[in-house]
Amino acid sequence: MSHESTPRREVVTGEPRRVRPLPRYRPQAEIDEQTALGGAYVRSLMRSQLRAGLTAFAVLALVAGTLPLVFEALHSNAVVWAVLGFATYPPLALAAWWYVRRAERNERDFARLVEGRPAP
Amino acid sequence: MTGAGVAVVTVLAALLLGTGFLLGRAARPQRTSDVGTPVEHATFETLHTASLAAPPLRAGLTEESARRSARRLRSLLGTDALCLTDRDRVLVWDGEGDHHGREVMDHVRGLLDSGRDTAFRTDCGDLDCPLRWAVAVPLTVDHRVLGTLVAWAPRESAVLARAAGEVARWVCVQLELAELDRSRTQLIEAEIKALRAQISPHFIFNSLAAIASFVRTDPERARELLLEFADFTRYSFRRHGEFTTLADELHSIDQYLALVRARFGARLSVTLQVAPEVLPVALPFLCLQPLVENAVKHGLEGAVRTSRITISALDAGAEAEVVIEDDGIGMEPERLRKILRGEGGTSTGIGLLNVDERLRQVYGDAYGLVIETGVGAGMRITLRLPKYRAGVHGS
């Protein structure tokens, strides 16, 4: 930034216009959605994405829900240390990777579906 | 211990199942409600009444127009009483119980600010007075609340609430048309201003001339510049979307500067500082480009020397701070004030005014341009852009 000119500068701002912008979300967004793509399409995408998410989450919850009971039954601290300390991370990363691939495929399929539909 | 464990697992499983079930239900398509067709002659009657109420409203919201249209509007709604107000007072009362007119303004005051429909109960103590409940709907034009429409009924009625909303919307359309009629010339002017602010004909001419000068000497460069030019104009003339992202806007500025450099070469030195986390910020379309154009113009006017321009976009918590600074000829502060009041005339001025106006419109008065300048002191323009504002989504 330049230094030589600062002393002679003056701050100028516009005068308040007293425009109070109203929230503009409702009508326009609603129309956009209804005419351009349609709720049914969005819902079908949501369903497929939710199915993918719930699948990954269910597997995670099942494992996380039963592991403490298994540990309780085994009574071996060495196993707990090895499993929790090291063995859990690769499956977690794999599950995440699987989900991302699945979700991106869902989106691609959806895009094809939407672009291939008859003109409204 | 194990008992507790089993209990915990049960709770967890129940939670999981419950969530899954509800989410599953949520994703199921909702039944679309059938919108029944109204009886035909009722439709004709309604349309006819509406057509009679329309002409007075085309004159705008005045006491005269309100008086002439109120009766029609009331018969459209089929209510006992109806009143129209502007921002300060009751314009007309049509129907029974006009002693309620005194309290109307107290009830609608909140609505004038919020722009949301409200309903309220009234009790005047008069046993013969049938008015017990009212719904008030704003009359908005261009996101400004001009007044309200209040419909009265003996008891609470969702049907009336809905109908009043629809009628008010129809009135708004008429008023909007009125506004359009009245300011058609202003509008044309404003549009020209906006267009000029977006891309100046001088710039197009000069760019093409510069590109032409390279066609023989450096055809490869001419070709590249022509592509930049095409990209830049495509972005500037795009018709969709009111908003863009900072990344896209900076990209367009990059193309603009490439074209300017083709003409002025080494006389222009531009430094860009960007915090990458502010690049996704959404902002009104073509808000920065006119400011950069202004900086370039100021820098290159006057003496033949290198002009420095700094553009920075920094992270400031919930806002991004964008600064455009040049070391050019600057401007007389008083003249700049005039321009920002809308009294200046030059094309540069229009660019600044236009950006200032749009920023205030979108983000509120606190977000206007802050300009530091003086004659021969260069210019530093600061914009603050909130990272999120409901309704502002870059596309």
Add this chain to the structure above:
Amino acid sequence: MSTPDHPASMAAVALVVLATVLVGGFGLRISRTTSDFYVASRTVRPRLNAAAISGEYLSAASFLGIAGLVLVHGPDMLWYPVGYTAGYLVLLVFVAAPLRRSGAYTLPDFAEGRLESRQVRRLVSVFVVGAGWVYLVPQLQGAGLTLTILTGAPGWAGDVLVASVVVLAVAAGGMRSITFVQVFQYWLKLTALLVPAIFLVLAWQSDGAPRVSFDDQVSAFRADHPLYATYGLIVATFLGTMGLPHVVVRFYTSPNGRDARRTTVAVLALIGLFYLLPPVYGALGRLYAPELIHDGDADAAVLLLPARMIGGLGGDLLGALIAGGAFAAFLSTASGLTMAVAGVLTQDVLPSRGVRHFRLATVLAIAVPLGGSLLVGRVPVADAVGMAFAVSASSFCPLLVLGIWWRRLTPPGAIAGLLLGGGSALLSVAITVSGAVRPPGWPHALLAWPAVWSVPVGFLAMILVSLATPGRVPPGTNAAMSRFHLPEALTSGRAR
């Protein structure tokens, strides 16, 4: 503490502080010719952003706390890092892409955009500030502990040092670009734990590789209801990650929803990589610093091990590296949280707006937890962080998950869920920290690990009240849903 002071460690801490401020101030992308203009204005790639998120996320609890807990309470405590990591999987599958597409910068933004209600926005702001403050306290306390061990300085010195550095860096306008700071901090933290770990394992092998035994259980207050505590921890960390204020704001940096998803996977991999190390320290601590189990400063184990096992100059240098890494952990999480809390304060609490107010808010954002950390007794770092997760899991998780996937959510429902779920968790945490209910016994267990019951309460309240107020479904719900779930390529293309 019996340790001599280490000039090398002090130098390392000073270096980290200096480097943080420098990277923060100059970590901008700068171009001086138009040719690199485009490079400078290119959005952040998922991997870079992931390193930044990881750098911000790996706090003192991860760097020191986990090893300390493993040392004292045994390997069951490794549920903490597993939960911190798995939380990103839950975040990924339910929240990441839609949250980015919502355009929200903070959780209050999301709440307002989705529910169109200023009231919900304000309530969410209160919770964000509350959860942020609960999370900041252990960061500052951890810093105090570290400085005490390194220099013998009184406990409050480290708290004040970290708070001042954050204020100076953020409030003086130094953190103009936090992404590169956090990327730098991630790699620093990983190095600072990895390199000494290699040497420590070698030292352990040359020592004849003695067996580590976790058999003598000392965990007085956990022995009470260990299984319940484990589940409490799992629920809190799995579901709490998505609502942490400093995590949410980083997702804004992703250019689109797809990149936000990819970023999350990369984060998961990066922090998973980091979490391979604390168990090693915990196990070695059992062998070489067993006395820490009883004297209460188990969080210090990581810092003390190099001197114990290697000694001499080598031990000093490795210790210095760890000390630097620990300070990086305090600084990065503390500054990220402070910025996030300050952002909410400027937007929703302080009256006027502007950059100057952001600086004021920064001071406020860290002064309160600083006061808290000086007044409140020391709770183990990882435990205190677990409480912040519980609050987040019971308030923000229902709001985000239902807000993104359920059309019938209403503002009254959201308010009920936040107050009942998040409020009860916050109250439990406050009671636990105040020491009003002491172990053993169910009351203490239920209050110290509230997530098991407070998360269902939050979800149920949100769902039931929403179903009871069907008329209050925001009018823009369908539009919001389309924006959250449609890929950007479609939404920008449709208007053309």
